[in-house]
Amino acid sequence: MIARLVLALGAEAKIDVVPGSAEYALPFTTLEHALKVESELKMLERGRFGKKSPPIQVAIVGLGYSGVELAATISERLKNTGTVKAINFQTTICPNAPPGNREAALKVLESQNIQLFLGYSVNCIREVYASEDSGSMVADAKEAGGGDKKLVLELQAAQRGLQSQVLEADLVLWTVGSQSQILRLQPPDAPYVIPLNGRGQVETEETLQVKGHPRTFAIGDSAALRDPSGKFLPANAQVAFQQADFAGWNLWAAINDRPLLPFRFQNLGEMMTLGRNDAAITANFIEGLTLEGPIGHAARKLVYCLRMPTDEHRVKVGISWFAKGAVDSLASLQTAVSNIIASS
Template identity: 25%
Template sequence: MFKIVIVGGGAGGLELATRLGNKLGGTKRAHLGNGRKAEITLVDRNRTHLWKPLLHEVAAGSLDDGIDALSYRAHSTNHGFNFRLGELAGIDRDNKQIHLAKLLDNDGSQILPETSLDYDILVMALGSVSNDFNTKGVADNCIFLDSPQQAKRFHNCMLNKYLQLGVQETKQVKIAIVGAGATGVELSAELYNSLEQVSSYGFHEIKSTDLKVSLVEAGEKILPALPEKISSAVKRELVKLGVDVRTETMVTEATKEGLLTKDGELIEADLMVWAAGIKAPNFLKDIAGLETNRGNQLVVKDTLQTTRDDSIYALGDCASCALPGGGFVPPRAQSAHQMATMVGNNILATIANKPLSPYKYTDYGSLVSLSNYSTVGNLMGNLSKGSMKIEGRVARVVYMSLYRMHQVALHGYVRTSLLAFVQRVNKVLRPRLKLH
């Protein structure tokens, strides 16, 4: 039996498992020339999947992950692949096995022992984690929005701070966000939207001036990956909301009182979020002798196979894929989506003894959502000739379509349409903000 193991159930990994499961697994298993069947196994340390670009909405309470999260086990049953709850501990390339660490409960008791899985093809889709660049105090005092657990931790802390307003000496909730990329910018706007919502649910004493958000960026402008015109437009919108936007401000230390800058200033904060950069998980560094870069990413060829082992693929944020004209494929959701499609094509080609195809990254532009206030960005590639700036309702529709594309890859068009309908119904039936 041809065995395909995918480690990591993020956007790319789950889309790939779903596609291969639909084609090669489940009750409609496809026979491979010699009569064998393919077995696809997805491994993830979490039980549910949530599209990572939505984590800032979970943090602000605009989205309830309990409703929108997808169960890996239920999804695998419906789409012909296996799901294993576990965390990667090592790769044995000689025997083509991966080793999973023992699974422990919160009290330290063992749930599952250490185990191994055989593979013919291994796909690494482990995504990324926050990179604090070894900045002093960040690990102890800041929250990283790189997982649903961290997003929920921030949300609970935020609600507790709102409860203290007017009860204790607290006069203002101060939140500092380091890093003015998409995550930092979108969270800044979402926080002001959540403030408006929370004031209508019994927190009548809360006013717009009770929240102070500081967005701190070391570079010359916010959203450094976007054109200056878009960056400036977003900055103007954030300032209108009340965000204290600080560019060319380098943070050298995070303390319980706030952020210390290179100039010796203390930016006071009750809650601090670090969103200044990402890297692949540390344990990937030189794992099993595979080539990695300084950011722990697995270096891949244009077929997305790792440079030292053709039976191991890497995709998404944990893959370092060079662009023909220089530079590397950026760590974006659209990259993971495109890579998952190409890895799927190449795995099917391998099974059919056909030649592999090179991956060609297409940049469709970038969009930034400023919650209910605005959406801005630029379209590129096949969506427009050259680059075109869009904003407002049109930009919002395109922004939401990115998430719908992910849902279509997982559920198909009919089920995605039903999910979109249910989401609209929930906006009427359920509170506009998660309050627990």
């Protein structure tokens, strides 16, 4: 039997973009990254317990889908104990999102008093320490006398009419840029065996076969595929999900000497979560319709549940969501009771 190969390695965060970003910023593309962010937030919350503690400051670089969802979720979590500063190179958020989703997201960010720095790029990130005597920020820990550590982001104006900014933060999250993991397969100093574009993605035919290698397929973030207008398809789950169906069929067809199908992407719309009980969903097949708020949140969960591969998966996901909702409700009730007791 002739072997076939499918390249579906996904992408990894491109974190070493500016001085200090790889050292001081945290990416957010894997489960390990999410657990690391959760751990850092818990440490900050424990260290700032008490009414007189300074607010926690979180800076988020990049306001695409991941950055916006992070900003909304973290701001909701911190509430009155911290602030979120969100930085984006463009003068708008989610520039490639449907207008309805973008407007709904901007409304949520503004309602949560998230500080938006639009039209800025990060020049560098450095570590400083607060002097225990004067409260001033210095670069040397010894000179600070063991003061609190802070991160400083130097922002450069990317648009005319804006002034450079210097921001302080306790935690910096980096959601800008990604790179295909295909490059990890390439031996150092060896010629490329498979054709790659400038972004490190595999060049493919319409059938998802790698150009020059008909027994190899590439899908998802690993593949560079264009729509009929010549634009690259977005690197998101919806595209990869549909490519998987075509790749599966074409693998079967290749094995059984049947004609292969050219991939055709069907844009069904886009969704984003904007907090615990808030979301936005725009369906491409209903022009001008955007569901937002609690209704959007419920619709998003329903869509995700329906997209599960089997009924068993749908039941497990549904039970998990129901249990989490019950636990969150009990936690909110307990917090409310504690606040009443404390104020009486």
